[in-house]
Amino acid sequence: MRDQGKTIVITSHYLEEIQSVADRLMILQKGRFIFQGSFAQLQERYQQTQISFKTTLPLADFDRLDQVIDATYVGGRIVLSSRDSDATVRALVPKLAYISNLVIMKESLEELFITLSKREKANEATQARI
Structure with missing residues:
Protein backbone atom coordinates (compact mmCIF):
# COMPACT_ATOMS: atom_id res chain seq x y z
CA MET A 1 0.00 0.00 0.00
CA LEU A 42 12.54 6.80 18.55
CA GLN A 43 15.20 4.30 19.63
CA GLU A 44 18.02 6.57 18.53
CA ARG A 45 16.64 9.51 20.46
CA TYR A 46 15.39 7.90 23.68
CA GLN A 47 16.51 4.30 24.02
CA GLN A 48 18.56 2.94 26.85
CA THR A 49 19.92 -0.58 26.69
CA GLN A 50 19.93 -2.87 29.72
CA ILE A 51 23.12 -4.91 30.14
CA SER A 52 22.99 -7.44 32.95
CA PHE A 53 25.43 -10.07 34.19
CA LYS A 54 26.71 -11.99 37.18
CA THR A 55 30.07 -11.05 38.63
CA THR A 56 32.21 -11.27 41.74
CA LEU A 57 33.32 -7.65 41.30
CA PRO A 58 31.67 -4.84 43.30
CA LEU A 59 28.99 -2.62 41.78
CA ALA A 60 31.30 0.40 42.11
CA ASP A 61 33.52 -1.11 39.38
CA PHE A 62 30.73 -0.62 36.84
CA ASP A 63 28.77 2.54 37.62
CA ARG A 64 31.28 4.85 35.93
CA LEU A 65 31.80 2.89 32.73
CA ASP A 66 31.46 4.69 29.40
CA GLN A 67 27.84 5.64 28.58
CA VAL A 68 26.41 4.03 31.76
CA ILE A 69 23.46 6.03 33.10
CA ASP A 70 22.63 3.80 36.06
CA ALA A 71 24.08 0.70 37.72
CA THR A 72 22.06 -1.40 40.15
CA TYR A 73 22.23 -4.80 41.79
CA VAL A 74 19.05 -6.82 41.16
CA GLY A 75 18.48 -10.48 42.01
CA GLY A 76 22.14 -11.43 42.11
CA ARG A 77 22.92 -9.59 38.87
CA ILE A 78 24.40 -6.22 38.05
CA VAL A 79 22.12 -4.28 35.69
CA LEU A 80 23.57 -1.38 33.72
CA SER A 81 21.42 1.14 31.84
CA SER A 82 23.44 2.45 28.91
CA ARG A 83 22.98 5.16 26.28
CA ASP A 84 25.36 3.29 23.94
CA SER A 85 25.57 -0.46 24.47
CA ASP A 86 28.53 -0.86 22.11
CA ALA A 87 30.63 1.62 24.11
CA THR A 88 29.61 0.03 27.41
CA VAL A 89 30.40 -3.49 26.22
CA ARG A 90 33.82 -2.31 24.99
CA ALA A 91 34.41 -0.85 28.47
CA LEU A 92 33.47 -4.24 29.98
CA VAL A 93 36.09 -6.16 27.95
CA PRO A 94 38.89 -5.84 30.56
CA LYS A 95 36.50 -7.29 33.17
CA LEU A 96 35.19 -10.22 31.08
CA ALA A 97 37.16 -12.78 33.08
CA TYR A 98 34.96 -11.85 36.07
CA ILE A 99 31.63 -11.70 34.21
CA SER A 100 29.21 -14.52 33.35
CA ASN A 101 25.70 -14.81 31.93
CA LEU A 102 25.89 -11.49 30.03
CA VAL A 103 22.51 -10.37 28.64
CA ILE A 104 21.92 -7.29 26.47
CA MET A 105 18.31 -6.12 26.01
CA LYS A 106 17.05 -3.14 24.05
CA GLU A 107 13.83 -1.50 25.16
CA SER A 108 10.59 -2.40 23.41
CA LEU A 109 8.22 0.20 21.98
CA GLU A 110 6.14 -0.09 25.14
CA GLU A 111 9.14 0.62 27.38
CA LEU A 112 10.17 3.55 25.17
CA PHE A 113 6.61 4.90 25.31
CA ILE A 114 6.70 4.79 29.12
CA THR A 115 10.11 6.51 29.19
CA LEU A 116 8.92 9.22 26.81
CA SER A 117 5.67 9.75 28.75
CA LYS A 118 7.57 10.12 32.03
CA ARG A 119 9.89 12.69 30.45
CA GLU A 120 6.94 14.68 29.14
CA LYS A 121 5.25 14.63 32.55
CA ALA A 122 8.49 15.81 34.17
CA ASN A 123 8.76 18.60 31.57
CA GLU A 124 5.17 19.65 32.26
CA ALA A 125 5.85 19.75 36.01
CA THR A 126 8.96 21.88 35.42
CA GLN A 127 7.04 24.27 33.14
CA ALA A 128 4.26 24.58 35.73
CA ARG A 129 6.80 25.74 38.34
CA ILE A 130 8.29 28.40 36.07
Missing part, protein backbone atom coordinates in the same frame (compact mmCIF):
# COMPACT_ATOMS: atom_id res chain seq x y z
CA ARG A 2 2.90 2.35 0.68
CA ASP A 3 3.92 2.03 -2.96
CA GLN A 4 0.43 3.20 -3.91
CA GLY A 5 0.78 6.28 -1.68
CA LYS A 6 -1.77 5.04 0.86
CA THR A 7 -1.63 5.38 4.61
CA ILE A 8 -3.39 3.33 7.25
CA VAL A 9 -3.85 4.85 10.69
CA ILE A 10 -3.92 2.35 13.55
CA THR A 11 -4.56 3.33 17.15
CA SER A 12 -3.84 0.71 19.76
CA HIS A 13 -2.71 0.04 23.29
CA TYR A 14 -1.01 -3.15 22.02
CA LEU A 15 2.35 -1.54 21.34
CA GLU A 16 4.13 -4.83 20.61
CA GLU A 17 1.86 -5.33 17.59
CA ILE A 18 2.34 -1.71 16.47
CA GLN A 19 6.11 -2.15 16.70
CA SER A 20 5.95 -5.10 14.30
CA VAL A 21 3.75 -3.48 11.61
CA ALA A 22 4.24 0.30 11.66
CA ASP A 23 6.68 2.23 9.46
CA ARG A 24 6.04 5.53 11.25
CA LEU A 25 4.81 6.32 14.75
CA MET A 26 2.99 9.27 16.23
CA ILE A 27 2.73 9.34 20.00
CA LEU A 28 -0.07 11.48 21.39
CA GLN A 29 -0.20 12.66 25.00
CA LYS A 30 -2.84 15.04 26.36
CA GLY A 31 -3.93 16.03 22.85
CA ARG A 32 -0.40 16.86 21.68
CA PHE A 33 2.02 14.84 19.56
CA ILE A 34 5.15 14.22 21.61
CA PHE A 35 6.89 12.13 18.95
CA GLN A 36 6.60 11.62 15.19
CA GLY A 37 8.96 9.37 13.24
CA SER A 38 10.10 5.80 12.78
CA PHE A 39 10.74 3.26 15.53
CA ALA A 40 14.47 3.50 14.69
CA GLN A 41 14.34 7.29 15.24
Whole structure:
Protein backbone atom coordinates (compact mmCIF):
# COMPACT_ATOMS: atom_id res chain seq x y z
CA MET A 1 0.00 0.00 0.00
CA ARG A 2 2.90 2.35 0.68
CA ASP A 3 3.92 2.03 -2.96
CA GLN A 4 0.43 3.20 -3.91
CA GLY A 5 0.78 6.28 -1.68
CA LYS A 6 -1.77 5.04 0.86
CA THR A 7 -1.63 5.38 4.61
CA ILE A 8 -3.39 3.33 7.25
CA VAL A 9 -3.85 4.85 10.69
CA ILE A 10 -3.92 2.35 13.55
CA THR A 11 -4.56 3.33 17.15
CA SER A 12 -3.84 0.71 19.76
CA HIS A 13 -2.71 0.04 23.29
CA TYR A 14 -1.01 -3.15 22.02
CA LEU A 15 2.35 -1.54 21.34
CA GLU A 16 4.13 -4.83 20.61
CA GLU A 17 1.86 -5.33 17.59
CA ILE A 18 2.34 -1.71 16.47
CA GLN A 19 6.11 -2.15 16.70
CA SER A 20 5.95 -5.10 14.30
CA VAL A 21 3.75 -3.48 11.61
CA ALA A 22 4.24 0.30 11.66
CA ASP A 23 6.68 2.23 9.46
CA ARG A 24 6.04 5.53 11.25
CA LEU A 25 4.81 6.32 14.75
CA MET A 26 2.99 9.27 16.23
CA ILE A 27 2.73 9.34 20.00
CA LEU A 28 -0.07 11.48 21.39
CA GLN A 29 -0.20 12.66 25.00
CA LYS A 30 -2.84 15.04 26.36
CA GLY A 31 -3.93 16.03 22.85
CA ARG A 32 -0.40 16.86 21.68
CA PHE A 33 2.02 14.84 19.56
CA ILE A 34 5.15 14.22 21.61
CA PHE A 35 6.89 12.13 18.95
CA GLN A 36 6.60 11.62 15.19
CA GLY A 37 8.96 9.37 13.24
CA SER A 38 10.10 5.80 12.78
CA PHE A 39 10.74 3.26 15.53
CA ALA A 40 14.47 3.50 14.69
CA GLN A 41 14.34 7.29 15.24
CA LEU A 42 12.54 6.80 18.55
CA GLN A 43 15.20 4.30 19.63
CA GLU A 44 18.02 6.57 18.53
CA ARG A 45 16.64 9.51 20.46
CA TYR A 46 15.39 7.90 23.68
CA GLN A 47 16.51 4.30 24.02
CA GLN A 48 18.56 2.94 26.85
CA THR A 49 19.92 -0.58 26.69
CA GLN A 50 19.93 -2.87 29.72
CA ILE A 51 23.12 -4.91 30.14
CA SER A 52 22.99 -7.44 32.95
CA PHE A 53 25.43 -10.07 34.19
CA LYS A 54 26.71 -11.99 37.18
CA THR A 55 30.07 -11.05 38.63
CA THR A 56 32.21 -11.27 41.74
CA LEU A 57 33.32 -7.65 41.30
CA PRO A 58 31.67 -4.84 43.30
CA LEU A 59 28.99 -2.62 41.78
CA ALA A 60 31.30 0.40 42.11
CA ASP A 61 33.52 -1.11 39.38
CA PHE A 62 30.73 -0.62 36.84
CA ASP A 63 28.77 2.54 37.62
CA ARG A 64 31.28 4.85 35.93
CA LEU A 65 31.80 2.89 32.73
CA ASP A 66 31.46 4.69 29.40
CA GLN A 67 27.84 5.64 28.58
CA VAL A 68 26.41 4.03 31.76
CA ILE A 69 23.46 6.03 33.10
CA ASP A 70 22.63 3.80 36.06
CA ALA A 71 24.08 0.70 37.72
CA THR A 72 22.06 -1.40 40.15
CA TYR A 73 22.23 -4.80 41.79
CA VAL A 74 19.05 -6.82 41.16
CA GLY A 75 18.48 -10.48 42.01
CA GLY A 76 22.14 -11.43 42.11
CA ARG A 77 22.92 -9.59 38.87
CA ILE A 78 24.40 -6.22 38.05
CA VAL A 79 22.12 -4.28 35.69
CA LEU A 80 23.57 -1.38 33.72
CA SER A 81 21.42 1.14 31.84
CA SER A 82 23.44 2.45 28.91
CA ARG A 83 22.98 5.16 26.28
CA ASP A 84 25.36 3.29 23.94
CA SER A 85 25.57 -0.46 24.47
CA ASP A 86 28.53 -0.86 22.11
CA ALA A 87 30.63 1.62 24.11
CA THR A 88 29.61 0.03 27.41
CA VAL A 89 30.40 -3.49 26.22
CA ARG A 90 33.82 -2.31 24.99
CA ALA A 91 34.41 -0.85 28.47
CA LEU A 92 33.47 -4.24 29.98
CA VAL A 93 36.09 -6.16 27.95
CA PRO A 94 38.89 -5.84 30.56
CA LYS A 95 36.50 -7.29 33.17
CA LEU A 96 35.19 -10.22 31.08
CA ALA A 97 37.16 -12.78 33.08
CA TYR A 98 34.96 -11.85 36.07
CA ILE A 99 31.63 -11.70 34.21
CA SER A 100 29.21 -14.52 33.35
CA ASN A 101 25.70 -14.81 31.93
CA LEU A 102 25.89 -11.49 30.03
CA VAL A 103 22.51 -10.37 28.64
CA ILE A 104 21.92 -7.29 26.47
CA MET A 105 18.31 -6.12 26.01
CA LYS A 106 17.05 -3.14 24.05
CA GLU A 107 13.83 -1.50 25.16
CA SER A 108 10.59 -2.40 23.41
CA LEU A 109 8.22 0.20 21.98
CA GLU A 110 6.14 -0.09 25.14
CA GLU A 111 9.14 0.62 27.38
CA LEU A 112 10.17 3.55 25.17
CA PHE A 113 6.61 4.90 25.31
CA ILE A 114 6.70 4.79 29.12
CA THR A 115 10.11 6.51 29.19
CA LEU A 116 8.92 9.22 26.81
CA SER A 117 5.67 9.75 28.75
CA LYS A 118 7.57 10.12 32.03
CA ARG A 119 9.89 12.69 30.45
CA GLU A 120 6.94 14.68 29.14
CA LYS A 121 5.25 14.63 32.55
CA ALA A 122 8.49 15.81 34.17
CA ASN A 123 8.76 18.60 31.57
CA GLU A 124 5.17 19.65 32.26
CA ALA A 125 5.85 19.75 36.01
CA THR A 126 8.96 21.88 35.42
CA GLN A 127 7.04 24.27 33.14
CA ALA A 128 4.26 24.58 35.73
CA ARG A 129 6.80 25.74 38.34
CA ILE A 130 8.29 28.40 36.07
